[in-house]
Amino acid sequence: MQQISINNLVRSTTFFQHAGIAIIFIFMPIIARGVTDSLFEVGIIVASFSFAQILSEIYFGRISDRKGTRLLFIRAGFVGCAITFGLQYLATDALFLMLARLGAGVASGIMIPAMIAYTYETGKEKAKVASVISFHALGWLVGIVAAGIVNDERLIFLISAGFFLAGLAVTTRLPNIVSKKELEPGTIKKIISKNRFLFLSLLMRHIGSAAVWTILPIMLMEQMGAQLYEISIVYVANTLTSFVIMNLMASRIKIRNITKFKIGIGLTAFVFIGLMLITEWWMAIPFMALVGATWAFLFIGGNFYLMENYPKSTSTSIFSSTLSIATVIGPVIAGALAFYFEYVSVMYFAIAIIICGFFISLKIKE
Numbered sequence: 203m204q205q206i207s208i209n210n211l212v213r214s215t216t217f218f219q220h221a222g223i224a225i226i227f228i229f230m231p232i233i234a235r236g237v238t239d240s241l242f243e244v245g246i247i248v249a250s251f252s253f254a255q256i257l258s259e260i261y262f263g264r265i266s267d268r269k270g271t272r273l274l275f276i277r278a279g280f281v282g283c284a285i286t287f288g289l290q291y292l293a294t295d296a297l298f299l300m301l302a303r304l305g306a307g308v309a310s311g312i313m314i315p316a317m318i319a320y321t322y323e324t325g326k327e328k329a330k331v332a333s334v335i336s337f338h339a340l341g342w343l344v345g346i347v348a349a350g351i352v353n354d355e356r357l358i359f360l361i362s363a364g365f366f367l368a369g370l371a372v373t374t375r376l377p378n379i380v381s382k383k384e385l386e387p388g389t390i391k392k393i394i395s396k397n398r399f400l401f402l403s404l405l406m407r408h409i410g411s412a413a414v415w416t417i418l419p420i421m422l423m424e425q426m427g428a429q430l431y432e433i434s435i436v437y438v439a440n441t442l443t444s445f446v447i448m449n450l451m452a453s454r455i456k457i458r459n460i461t462k463f464k465i466g467i468g469l470t471a472f473v474f475i476g477l478m479l480i481t482e483w484w485m486a487i488p489f490m491a492l493v494g495a496t497w498a499f500l501f502i503g504g505n506f507y508l509m510e511n512y513p514k515s516t517s518t519s520i521f522s523s524t525l526s527i528a529t530v531i532g533p534v535i536a537g538a539l540a541f542y543f544e545y546v547s548v549m550y551f552a553i554a555i556i557i558c559g560f561f562i563s564l565k566i567k568e
Protein backbone atom coordinates (compact mmCIF):
# COMPACT_ATOMS: atom_id res chain seq x y z
CA MET A 203 0.00 0.00 0.00
CA GLN A 204 1.41 3.38 -1.00
CA GLN A 205 2.60 5.63 1.84
CA ILE A 206 0.31 8.49 0.83
CA SER A 207 -2.67 6.12 0.98
CA ILE A 208 -1.71 4.91 4.47
CA ASN A 209 -1.27 8.49 5.66
CA ASN A 210 -4.71 9.44 4.36
CA LEU A 211 -6.29 6.45 6.10
CA VAL A 212 -4.56 7.37 9.35
CA ARG A 213 -5.73 10.97 8.91
CA SER A 214 -9.32 9.76 8.45
CA THR A 215 -9.14 7.44 11.47
CA THR A 216 -7.70 10.19 13.67
CA PHE A 217 -10.36 12.60 12.41
CA PHE A 218 -13.32 10.34 13.27
CA GLN A 219 -11.80 9.39 16.63
CA HIS A 220 -11.59 12.97 17.82
CA ALA A 221 -14.77 14.21 16.13
CA GLY A 222 -16.66 11.59 18.14
CA ILE A 223 -15.09 12.76 21.40
CA ALA A 224 -15.30 16.50 20.68
CA ILE A 225 -18.98 16.68 19.77
CA ILE A 226 -19.74 15.63 23.36
CA PHE A 227 -16.78 16.85 25.39
CA ILE A 228 -17.07 20.61 24.96
CA PHE A 229 -20.77 20.67 25.83
CA MET A 230 -20.69 18.11 28.64
CA PRO A 231 -20.86 20.83 31.37
CA ILE A 232 -24.07 22.13 29.79
CA ILE A 233 -25.48 18.60 29.38
CA ALA A 234 -24.59 17.77 32.99
CA ARG A 235 -26.22 21.01 34.12
CA GLY A 236 -29.43 19.68 32.58
CA VAL A 237 -29.54 16.65 34.92
CA THR A 238 -28.37 18.33 38.14
CA ASP A 239 -28.61 21.75 39.74
CA SER A 240 -25.34 21.30 41.65
CA LEU A 241 -22.22 22.82 40.09
CA PHE A 242 -20.16 20.43 42.18
CA GLU A 243 -21.98 17.44 40.64
CA VAL A 244 -21.41 18.96 37.20
CA GLY A 245 -17.67 18.90 37.99
CA ILE A 246 -17.88 15.24 39.08
CA ILE A 247 -19.72 14.18 35.92
CA VAL A 248 -17.23 16.03 33.70
CA ALA A 249 -14.31 14.51 35.63
CA SER A 250 -15.65 10.92 35.49
CA PHE A 251 -14.73 10.51 31.81
CA SER A 252 -11.10 11.43 32.38
CA PHE A 253 -10.91 9.45 35.65
CA ALA A 254 -11.72 6.28 33.69
CA GLN A 255 -9.22 7.21 30.97
CA ILE A 256 -6.29 7.40 33.39
CA LEU A 257 -5.84 3.72 34.21
CA SER A 258 -7.24 2.61 30.85
CA GLU A 259 -4.61 4.54 28.88
CA ILE A 260 -1.67 3.45 31.03
CA TYR A 261 -2.76 -0.20 31.14
CA PHE A 262 -3.66 -0.66 27.48
CA GLY A 263 -0.80 1.57 26.28
CA ARG A 264 1.70 -0.68 28.07
CA ILE A 265 0.01 -3.86 26.80
CA SER A 266 0.17 -2.44 23.26
CA ASP A 267 3.96 -2.02 23.55
CA ARG A 268 4.40 -5.49 25.04
CA LYS A 269 2.45 -7.13 22.24
CA GLY A 270 4.01 -4.93 19.56
CA THR A 271 0.65 -4.29 17.93
CA ARG A 272 -1.60 -1.22 17.71
CA LEU A 273 -4.48 -2.02 15.36
CA LEU A 274 -6.25 -4.45 17.72
CA PHE A 275 -6.47 -1.75 20.41
CA ILE A 276 -7.54 0.93 17.94
CA ARG A 277 -10.42 -1.19 16.65
CA ALA A 278 -11.49 -2.30 20.14
CA GLY A 279 -11.55 1.34 21.22
CA PHE A 280 -13.77 2.36 18.31
CA VAL A 281 -16.27 -0.43 19.06
CA GLY A 282 -16.34 0.44 22.76
CA CYS A 283 -16.75 4.16 22.09
CA ALA A 284 -19.60 3.63 19.62
CA ILE A 285 -21.48 1.72 22.33
CA THR A 286 -20.71 3.85 25.39
CA PHE A 287 -21.10 7.25 23.73
CA GLY A 288 -24.38 6.10 22.19
CA LEU A 289 -25.64 4.92 25.59
CA GLN A 290 -25.39 8.47 26.92
CA TYR A 291 -28.41 9.29 24.75
CA LEU A 292 -30.48 7.31 27.26
CA ALA A 293 -29.14 9.12 30.35
CA THR A 294 -31.84 11.08 32.17
CA ASP A 295 -30.25 11.46 35.60
CA ALA A 296 -26.85 12.30 37.04
CA LEU A 297 -25.94 8.72 38.07
CA PHE A 298 -26.70 7.16 34.67
CA LEU A 299 -24.82 9.92 32.87
CA MET A 300 -21.79 9.52 35.14
CA LEU A 301 -21.69 5.73 34.65
CA ALA A 302 -21.96 6.14 30.88
CA ARG A 303 -19.12 8.68 30.97
CA LEU A 304 -16.99 6.24 32.96
CA GLY A 305 -17.55 3.57 30.29
CA ALA A 306 -16.72 6.05 27.53
CA GLY A 307 -13.49 6.97 29.31
CA VAL A 308 -12.37 3.35 29.49
CA ALA A 309 -13.20 2.75 25.81
CA SER A 310 -11.42 5.86 24.54
CA GLY A 311 -8.40 5.08 26.72
CA ILE A 312 -7.94 1.76 24.92
CA MET A 313 -7.20 3.39 21.57
CA ILE A 314 -5.71 6.85 22.16
CA PRO A 315 -2.07 5.84 22.97
CA ALA A 316 -2.10 3.09 20.32
CA MET A 317 -3.38 5.55 17.70
CA ILE A 318 -0.65 8.11 18.37
CA ALA A 319 2.04 5.40 18.31
CA TYR A 320 0.61 3.88 15.10
CA THR A 321 0.63 7.29 13.42
CA TYR A 322 4.27 7.86 14.37
CA GLU A 323 5.37 4.38 13.26
CA THR A 324 3.65 4.49 9.87
CA GLY A 325 5.14 7.90 9.00
CA LYS A 326 8.37 7.44 7.08
CA GLU A 327 9.09 11.17 7.18
CA LYS A 328 8.80 12.04 10.86
CA ALA A 329 8.62 15.78 10.16
CA LYS A 330 5.34 15.20 8.31
CA VAL A 331 3.78 13.09 11.05
CA ALA A 332 2.65 16.35 12.70
CA SER A 333 0.53 16.99 9.60
CA VAL A 334 -1.18 13.61 10.03
CA ILE A 335 -1.73 14.15 13.76
CA SER A 336 -3.20 17.58 12.98
CA PHE A 337 -6.38 15.77 11.95
CA HIS A 338 -6.85 15.29 15.69
CA ALA A 339 -7.53 19.05 15.79
CA LEU A 340 -9.62 18.94 12.61
CA GLY A 341 -11.78 16.24 14.18
CA TRP A 342 -12.36 18.46 17.20
CA LEU A 343 -13.23 21.36 14.90
CA VAL A 344 -15.82 19.37 12.96
CA GLY A 345 -17.23 17.80 16.13
CA ILE A 346 -17.73 21.20 17.73
CA VAL A 347 -19.27 22.68 14.57
CA ALA A 348 -21.59 19.68 14.24
CA ALA A 349 -22.77 20.12 17.83
CA GLY A 350 -23.53 23.78 17.17
CA ILE A 351 -25.43 23.03 13.94
CA VAL A 352 -27.48 20.21 15.45
CA ASN A 353 -28.18 22.32 18.55
CA ASP A 354 -29.66 19.30 20.35
CA GLU A 355 -28.06 18.16 23.59
CA ARG A 356 -29.28 14.55 23.16
CA LEU A 357 -29.00 13.93 19.43
CA ILE A 358 -25.26 14.68 19.52
CA PHE A 359 -24.69 11.39 21.40
CA LEU A 360 -26.03 9.42 18.43
CA ILE A 361 -23.96 11.47 15.98
CA SER A 362 -20.92 10.79 18.16
CA ALA A 363 -21.57 7.03 17.94
CA GLY A 364 -21.85 7.43 14.16
CA PHE A 365 -18.42 9.07 14.00
CA PHE A 366 -16.89 6.14 15.87
CA LEU A 367 -18.55 3.59 13.57
CA ALA A 368 -17.18 5.49 10.57
CA GLY A 369 -13.71 5.41 12.13
CA LEU A 370 -14.02 1.67 12.74
CA ALA A 371 -14.88 1.17 9.06
CA VAL A 372 -11.74 3.06 8.01
CA THR A 373 -9.53 0.88 10.26
CA THR A 374 -10.49 -2.19 8.24
CA ARG A 375 -8.25 -0.83 5.48
CA LEU A 376 -5.26 -0.06 7.70
CA PRO A 377 -2.27 -2.44 7.53
CA ASN A 378 -1.50 -4.38 10.71
CA ILE A 379 2.01 -3.15 11.44
CA VAL A 380 3.91 -5.21 14.02
CA SER A 381 6.40 -3.25 16.13
CA LYS A 382 9.26 -4.38 18.34
CA LYS A 383 7.93 -5.86 21.58
CA GLU A 384 8.90 -3.78 24.62
CA LEU A 385 9.21 -6.30 27.45
CA GLU A 386 11.64 -4.53 29.79
CA PRO A 387 10.18 -4.37 33.33
CA GLY A 388 9.83 -1.05 35.14
CA THR A 389 9.40 0.93 31.91
CA ILE A 390 6.57 3.14 33.18
CA LYS A 391 8.45 4.06 36.36
CA LYS A 392 11.61 4.80 34.35
CA ILE A 393 9.82 7.09 31.90
CA ILE A 394 8.04 9.01 34.65
CA SER A 395 11.24 9.38 36.70
CA LYS A 396 13.33 10.68 33.81
CA ASN A 397 10.63 13.07 32.63
CA ARG A 398 9.13 14.16 35.94
CA PHE A 399 9.45 17.87 35.17
CA LEU A 400 7.73 17.42 31.80
CA PHE A 401 4.81 15.49 33.26
CA LEU A 402 4.47 17.76 36.30
CA SER A 403 4.42 20.95 34.22
CA LEU A 404 1.94 19.33 31.82
CA LEU A 405 -0.24 18.28 34.75
CA MET A 406 -0.30 21.78 36.24
CA ARG A 407 -1.00 23.45 32.92
CA HIS A 408 -3.87 21.13 32.14
CA ILE A 409 -5.42 21.28 35.61
CA GLY A 410 -5.77 25.02 35.08
CA SER A 411 -7.14 24.58 31.56
CA ALA A 412 -9.56 21.81 32.52
CA ALA A 413 -10.88 23.93 35.39
CA VAL A 414 -11.67 26.80 33.02
CA TRP A 415 -13.20 24.56 30.32
CA THR A 416 -15.63 23.26 32.95
CA ILE A 417 -17.14 26.66 33.70
CA LEU A 418 -16.49 28.59 30.45
CA PRO A 419 -19.48 27.24 28.43
CA ILE A 420 -21.80 27.82 31.40
CA MET A 421 -20.34 31.31 31.96
CA LEU A 422 -20.80 32.22 28.29
CA MET A 423 -24.44 31.09 28.39
CA GLU A 424 -25.52 32.38 31.80
CA GLN A 425 -23.57 35.65 31.99
CA MET A 426 -23.22 36.62 28.32
CA GLY A 427 -26.30 35.06 26.75
CA ALA A 428 -24.41 32.85 24.27
CA GLN A 429 -26.34 30.20 22.33
CA LEU A 430 -24.95 26.71 21.69
CA TYR A 431 -23.90 27.60 18.13
CA GLU A 432 -22.13 30.74 19.40
CA ILE A 433 -20.17 28.65 21.90
CA SER A 434 -19.27 26.41 18.95
CA ILE A 435 -17.84 29.43 17.12
CA VAL A 436 -15.69 30.27 20.16
CA TYR A 437 -14.26 26.75 20.34
CA VAL A 438 -13.76 26.51 16.56
CA ALA A 439 -11.18 29.30 16.89
CA ASN A 440 -9.25 26.95 19.20
CA THR A 441 -9.30 23.86 17.00
CA LEU A 442 -8.81 25.67 13.69
CA THR A 443 -5.69 27.42 14.98
CA SER A 444 -4.38 24.16 16.38
CA PHE A 445 -4.90 22.43 13.02
CA VAL A 446 -3.04 25.17 11.14
CA ILE A 447 -0.12 25.30 13.58
CA MET A 448 0.31 21.52 13.58
CA ASN A 449 0.52 21.54 9.79
CA LEU A 450 3.06 24.36 9.88
CA MET A 451 5.19 22.21 12.18
CA ALA A 452 5.50 19.71 9.35
CA SER A 453 7.08 22.26 7.03
CA ARG A 454 7.84 25.68 8.52
CA ILE A 455 8.33 25.56 12.31
CA LYS A 456 11.75 24.01 12.83
CA ILE A 457 12.51 24.20 16.53
CA ARG A 458 13.33 21.49 19.05
CA ASN A 459 10.40 19.46 20.31
CA ILE A 460 11.09 20.19 23.97
CA THR A 461 11.24 23.92 23.18
CA LYS A 462 7.82 23.65 21.53
CA PHE A 463 6.51 22.03 24.68
CA LYS A 464 7.79 24.83 26.92
CA ILE A 465 6.32 27.50 24.64
CA GLY A 466 2.95 25.77 24.80
CA ILE A 467 2.99 25.67 28.60
CA GLY A 468 4.09 29.27 29.11
CA LEU A 469 1.78 31.02 26.65
CA THR A 470 -1.34 29.40 28.10
CA ALA A 471 -1.35 31.78 31.08
CA PHE A 472 -2.05 34.72 28.74
CA VAL A 473 -5.22 32.97 27.51
CA PHE A 474 -6.87 33.07 30.92
CA ILE A 475 -5.69 36.57 31.69
CA GLY A 476 -7.59 37.59 28.57
CA LEU A 477 -10.69 35.53 29.37
CA MET A 478 -10.95 37.31 32.73
CA LEU A 479 -11.52 40.58 30.91
CA ILE A 480 -14.21 39.65 28.37
CA THR A 481 -17.74 41.03 28.63
CA GLU A 482 -19.28 39.55 25.45
CA TRP A 483 -19.10 35.94 24.19
CA TRP A 484 -17.33 36.86 20.92
CA MET A 485 -14.47 38.49 22.82
CA ALA A 486 -13.33 34.99 23.80
CA ILE A 487 -12.50 34.12 20.17
CA PRO A 488 -8.91 35.53 19.95
CA PHE A 489 -7.98 33.98 23.29
CA MET A 490 -9.33 30.61 22.19
CA ALA A 491 -7.23 30.93 19.03
CA LEU A 492 -4.19 31.49 21.24
CA VAL A 493 -4.96 28.41 23.33
CA GLY A 494 -5.20 26.42 20.09
CA ALA A 495 -1.65 27.48 19.26
CA THR A 496 -0.40 26.58 22.73
CA TRP A 497 -2.02 23.14 22.48
CA ALA A 498 -0.37 22.45 19.12
CA PHE A 499 3.05 23.34 20.51
CA LEU A 500 2.82 21.34 23.73
CA PHE A 501 1.03 18.31 22.22
CA ILE A 502 3.36 17.82 19.26
CA GLY A 503 6.46 18.89 21.18
CA GLY A 504 5.80 16.71 24.21
CA ASN A 505 4.65 13.57 22.39
CA PHE A 506 7.37 13.65 19.74
CA TYR A 507 10.07 14.21 22.36
CA LEU A 508 8.85 11.14 24.27
CA MET A 509 8.45 8.91 21.19
CA GLU A 510 11.95 9.79 20.01
CA ASN A 511 13.44 8.53 23.26
CA TYR A 512 11.12 5.91 24.85
CA PRO A 513 8.66 3.08 23.95
CA LYS A 514 6.04 4.90 21.95
CA SER A 515 2.67 3.63 23.17
CA THR A 516 3.79 3.54 26.80
CA SER A 517 5.27 7.04 26.81
CA THR A 518 2.32 8.59 24.98
CA SER A 519 -0.09 6.77 27.30
CA ILE A 520 1.60 8.45 30.28
CA PHE A 521 1.36 11.81 28.49
CA SER A 522 -2.32 11.21 27.74
CA SER A 523 -3.02 9.90 31.24
CA THR A 524 -1.43 13.01 32.71
CA LEU A 525 -3.95 15.05 30.74
CA SER A 526 -6.71 12.76 32.02
CA ILE A 527 -5.58 13.16 35.64
CA ALA A 528 -5.70 16.92 35.16
CA THR A 529 -9.14 16.64 33.60
CA VAL A 530 -10.31 14.85 36.75
CA ILE A 531 -8.78 17.34 39.19
CA GLY A 532 -9.56 20.52 37.21
CA PRO A 533 -13.36 20.15 36.98
CA VAL A 534 -13.65 19.21 40.67
CA ILE A 535 -11.66 22.32 41.65
CA ALA A 536 -13.70 24.43 39.21
CA GLY A 537 -16.97 23.10 40.60
CA ALA A 538 -15.91 23.86 44.17
CA LEU A 539 -14.60 27.35 43.37
CA ALA A 540 -17.66 28.26 41.30
CA PHE A 541 -19.93 26.93 44.06
CA TYR A 542 -18.34 28.99 46.84
CA PHE A 543 -17.10 31.99 44.83
CA GLU A 544 -17.65 33.54 41.39
CA TYR A 545 -16.66 32.09 38.01
CA VAL A 546 -13.71 34.51 37.77
CA SER A 547 -12.07 32.78 40.75
CA VAL A 548 -11.46 29.78 38.46
CA MET A 549 -9.50 32.05 36.08
CA TYR A 550 -7.29 33.30 38.92
CA PHE A 551 -6.60 29.72 39.96
CA ALA A 552 -5.75 28.69 36.37
CA ILE A 553 -3.31 31.56 35.85
CA ALA A 554 -1.49 30.85 39.10
CA ILE A 555 -1.07 27.11 38.57
CA ILE A 556 -0.03 27.48 34.91
CA ILE A 557 2.68 30.02 35.77
CA CYS A 558 4.01 27.54 38.34
CA GLY A 559 3.93 24.83 35.68
CA PHE A 560 5.89 26.98 33.26
CA PHE A 561 8.70 27.55 35.76
CA ILE A 562 8.84 23.81 36.37
CA SER A 563 9.08 23.18 32.61
CA LEU A 564 12.23 25.32 32.49
CA LYS A 565 13.96 22.56 34.46
CA ILE A 566 13.53 20.10 31.59
CA LYS A 567 16.93 19.51 29.98
CA GLU A 568 17.22 20.42 26.32
